[in-house]
Amino acid sequence: MLTAEENRTLTLTGLGTPMGDVFRCYWMPALLSRELPAPDCPPVRLRLLGEDFVAFRDTDGRVGIVEPHCSHRGASLFFGRNEGCGLRCVYHGWKFDVHGNCIDLPTLPDDVAERVRPRAAIRALTVAEWGDVVWAYLGDGDAPELPQFEFATVPQSHRYVSKKLQQCNWAQAVEGGIDTAHFSYLHAGVENGVKVSLLQALGSRPLQPGENEPPSVASFRWMANDGMPHFDVIEHDAGLVLAASRKTDGADLYYRVTQFLMPNHSLAPGSWPGGNQLGNTWVPIDDHSCWIFCYAWNPERPLTADERARWEKGSGIFPAMDADFAPRRNRANDYLIDREQQRRSTYTGIEGISEQDAAIADSQGLIADRTRELLGQTDLGIVRFRQMMFGAVEARAAGKPPHGLRAAAAYRLRSGDTLARPDAKVVDVLDARFGEQWGVGAAR
Ligand code: FES
Numbered sequence: 001m002l003t004a005e006e007n008r009t010l011t012l013t014g015l016g017t018p019m020g021d022v023f024r025c026y027w028m029p030a031l032l033s034r035e036l037p038a039p040d041c042p043p044v045r046l047r048l049l050g051e052d053f054v055a056f057r058d059t060d061g062r063v064g065i066v067e068p069h070c071s072h073r074g075a076s077l078f079f080g081r082n083e084g085c086g087l088r089c090v091y092h093g094w095k096f097d098v099h100g101n102c103i104d105l106p107t108l109p110d111d112v113a114e115r116v117r118p119r120a121a122i123r124a125l126t127v128a129e130w131g132d133v134v135w136a137y138l139g140d141g142d143a144p145e146l147p148q149f150e151f152a153t154v155p156q157s158h159r160y161v162s163k164k165l166q167q168c169n170w171a172q173a174v175e176g177g178i179d180t181a182h183f184s185y186l187h188a189g190v191e192n193g194v195k196v197s198l199l200q201a202l203g204s205r206p207l208q209p210g211e212n213e214p215p216s217v218a219s220f221r222w223m224a225n226d227g228m229p230h231f232d233v234i235e236h237d238a239g240l241v242l243a244a245s246r247k248t249d250g251a252d253l254y255y256r257v258t259q260f261l262m263p264n265h266s267l268a269p270g271s272w273p274g275g276n277q278l279g280n281t282w283v284p285i286d287d288h289s290c291w292i293f294c295y296a297w298n299p300e301r302p303l304t305a306d307e308r309a310r311w312e313k314g315s316g317i318f319p320a321m322d323a324d325f326a327p328r329r330n331r332a333n334d335y336l337i338d339r340e341q342q343r344r345s346t347y348t349g350i351e352g353i354s355e356q357d358a359a360i361a362d363s364q365g366l367i368a369d370r371t372r373e374l375l376g377q378t379d380l381g382i383v384r385f386r387q388m389m390f391g392a393v394e395a396r397a398a399g400k401p402p403h404g405l406r407a408a409a410a411y412r413l414r415s416g417d418t419l420a421r422p423d424a425k426v427v428d429v430l431d432a433r434f435g436e437q438w439g440v441g442a443a444r
């Protein structure tokens with residue numbers, strides 16, 4: 001439970017807010033590279049942390065993210081002409097490059113233009129294009145090193161990157177991402193009125209005699225059966241690793257391992273060795289909505305055409321969406337909840353894992369009221385996340401770098417699932433699953 005003041009501190013990221021100051025220390029995914037598909041393509045409007053911008057790709061392919069209003073008389077540069085290495089205001093023709101420099105002032109005589117030019121520059125963010133994502137740094141001074149996420153370092157054929165609109169505050173959506181306890185209910189199935197594995201409810205093929213059930217399939221049953229996973233949370237240089245262990249059919253425990261990486265990223269559980277990795281970044285648009293950037297990648301092989309087609313259509317963390325990245329199932333239509341389906345096959349009656357997550361995060365309110373909640377052991381990750389965010393606010397106020405800012409290399413991590421003996425120490429479980437190169441050890 002938080003006080004009302006703490007809840008505001010955690011959630012609000014506008015200009016001049018304590019958490020807004022923290023966010024402005026880090027790189028933020030601003031848009032997908034494919035939203036600016038070619039040199040001199042149409043500019044796009046952009047809202048980040050409550051601030052408005054226009055983004056464009058110039059003739060040389062460089063991306064600029066600039067304040068939206070022309071310095072002459074404030075016309076919107078969204079309507080500008082993207083031509084000849086700059087964005088030209090269509091009102092009277094002033095022109096700006098990707099750094100915000102005013103490179104043409106055709107309404108003024110040359111000598112006056114030269115005098116006015118320095119004052120005519122507009123704000124431009126520091127921008128980097130990396131991993132098919134346009135990253136922006138909204139802070140003052142020099143940007144830090146880019147966090148070394150694996151998805152951005154693998155060959156392009158190994159990754160699929162998208163984004164989706166979430167219609168609530170960023171922090172409760174992050175809390176949903178790192179709260180892996182909820183899979184036992186929110187993503188469960190129903191059969192004859194009884195909660196069962198999602199796979200069973202969706203009609204998975206029954207095991208044949210003598211056939212071994214792979215843990216990737218059995219895990220859905222273990223999740224449905226054990227709604228009280230035990231959480232261990234370990235701090236590392238980039239954030240937190242959260243290990244949730246559940247009972248299995250035998251003596252071993254089933255571990256789902258999630259990474260929280262400062263200030264707004266997570267790597268999702270659910271993958272087994274050799275499988276695809278999944279990650280998310282929650283970027284506040286304003287205090288009541290955020291973009292969730294979603295990454296899928298395989299460290300060992302290119303993604304298949306089938307996998308890409310499935311994600312484009314909507315599967316797993318990727319919802320079915322309109323062309324503007326708005327999920328088809330959303331606040332306005334109650335996520336197309338089907339009460340008959342809720343009675344007969346899925347716990348929520350809402351189709352899609354991503355849609356179930358979105359619905360329930362939105363349902364907590366535009367900003368969840370954390371003055372009224374009752375947290376228990378399965379919420380340990382949430383508690384540690386909030387503590388880390390408050391620690392970052394304190395560090396920033398004291399003029400120190402917040403957690404993870406100077407640890408770009410420590411973001412080179414993986415998440416995933418494993419089985420372990422019940423007496424195994426969590427650090428040993430993590431080492432055995434991820435190895436030194438990708439485990440917690442690598443992040444310290
Ligand atoms: S307002 Fe942009 S050139 Fe006049």
Ligand SMILES: [Fe+2]
Pocket residue numbers: 176182183186187353357
């Ligand atoms: Fe979920």
